[in-house]
Amino acid sequence: MDYTSVSNAKDGAGVELAGLKSFCLDDILGCGQCFRWDMLAPGRWRGVARGIAREVEQRGDSLIIHGASLQEFGDIWHNYFDLGRDYGEIRRLLCGDAAMRRAVEYTPGMRVLRQEPWEALCSFIISQNNNIKRIKGIVARLCKSFGQRAEGDFEAWAFPGPGALASLTEEDLAPLRCGFRAGYILDAARQVSSGAVRLSGIDALDAEAATAELQKIRGVGPKVAACALLYGFGRADAVPVDVWMRRALAEFYPGGMPKELGDILGLGQQYMFHYIRNRP
DNA sequence: AGCCAGGGTCTGC
DNA sequence: GCAGACCATGGC
Numbered sequence: 216m217d218y219t220s221v222s223n224a225k226d227g228a229g230v231e232l233a234g235l236k237s238f239c240l241d242d243i244l245g246c247g248q249c250f251r252w253d254m255l256a257p258g259r260w261r262g263v264a265r266g267i268a269r270e271v272e273q274r275g276d277s278l279i280i281h282g283a284s285l286q287e288f289g290d291i292w293h294n295y296f297d298l299g300r301d302y303g304e305i306r307r308l309l310c311g312d313a314a315m316r317r318a319v320e321y322t323p324g325m326r327v328l329r330q331e332p333w334e335a336l337c338s339f340i341i342s343q344n345n346n347i348k349r350i351k352g353i354v355a356r357l358c359k360s361f362g363q364r365a366e367g368d369f370e371a372w373a374f375p376g377p378g379a380l381a382s383l384t385e386e387d388l389a390p391l392r393c394g395f396r397a398g399y400i401l402d403a404a405r406q407v408s409s410g411a412v413r414l415s416g417i418d419a420l421d422a423e424a425a426t427a428e429l430q431k432i433r434g435v436g437p438k439v440a441a442c443a444l445l446y447g448f449g450r451a452d453a454v455p456v457d458v459w460m461r462r463a464l465a466e467f468y469p470g471g472m473p474k475e476l477g478d479i480l481g482l483g484q485q486y487m488f489h490y491i492r493n494r495p
Numbered sequence: 496a497g498c499c500a501g502g503g504t505c506t507g508c
Numbered sequence: 509g510c511a512g513a514c515c516a517t518g519g520c
Contacts, residue, residue, distance in 0.1 A: 247501060248501090339501075340502095342500090342501050342502085343501080343502040344499090344501095344502050344503080345500055346499075346500040346501085347500085347501070349500080350501080395503095399503085433504085434502085434503060434504085435502095435503085436502060436503050437502090437503095438501070438502060439501090439502070439503085442501070458500075458501075458502090460501080488501075
């Protein structure tokens with residue numbers, strides 16, 4: 216576990232974690248793995264997860280989740296920030312590879328969030344051939360147009376479930392300005408809400424079968440499927456390869472990625488993705 | 496102004 | 509099986 220204690224925050228509502236390890240909020244929320252958080256100032260963000268709107272703030276090795284109760288922390292945030300995983304050990308394993316070591320040393324506080332399966336799937340359908348800034352805008356409009364009001368500390372909207380989108384038309388989605396992806400969103404919503412694609416059964420499938428199941432959706436290929444598995448289903452072995460990772464592969468792994476890291480290569484990908492995009 | 500973006504589909508060899 | 513056009517939009 217990557218913190219030593221959690222308690223009610225001193226100054227009123229909220230919880231405070233102490234003794235955080237392997238945790239940099241700005242890197243975690245700003246690295247392009249999620250699209251529902253906005254930075255208010257360095258170390259302070261507001262966003263929505265599982266229908267709860269919160270401000271989160273890091274000060275050194277402590278993290279404050281404003282407005283949250285201890286129960287909410289246990290129900291949602293511990294899992295969301297993947298705090299049960301020992302990232303010190305993950306980093307140690309990754310550092311056995313020279314290129315991964317460079318990436319890990321560049322952002323030692325990186326972590327992979329555990330987002331909701333449908334939200335991750337739908338968000339990364341929207342992400343295709345798109346840039347992070349605009350993805351965030353489209354996702355924000357999607358939530359505000361079709362999501363329910365979020366609980367929490369400021370006005371915000373939950374991510375709309377597949378059932379809320381399944382009966383819409385491409386015309387209904389036009390205000391999102393998401394282009395050719397509108398049809399893909401609708402196909403995903405319809406197949407997931409009808410059970411033609413069963414997200415609740417994904418955990419029981421091996422990597423190949425899980426990928427195939429997700430790729431039954433139009434607009435879901437290998438990369439989007441890998442993103443859904445890694446970010447939405449907690450599958451650390453799923454490795455999204457986008458244009459940035461292709462550059463990293465060409466530079467560091469002309470012979471392919473290190474097989475011995477296979478079961479955590481998705482996590483390694485997150486360090487590498489951030490490194491390759493941001494290094495000087 | 497023109498290239499690019501956390502890709503995928505469809506067509507034509 | 510694999511390359512190439514095409515997709516809709518806006519950030520830079």
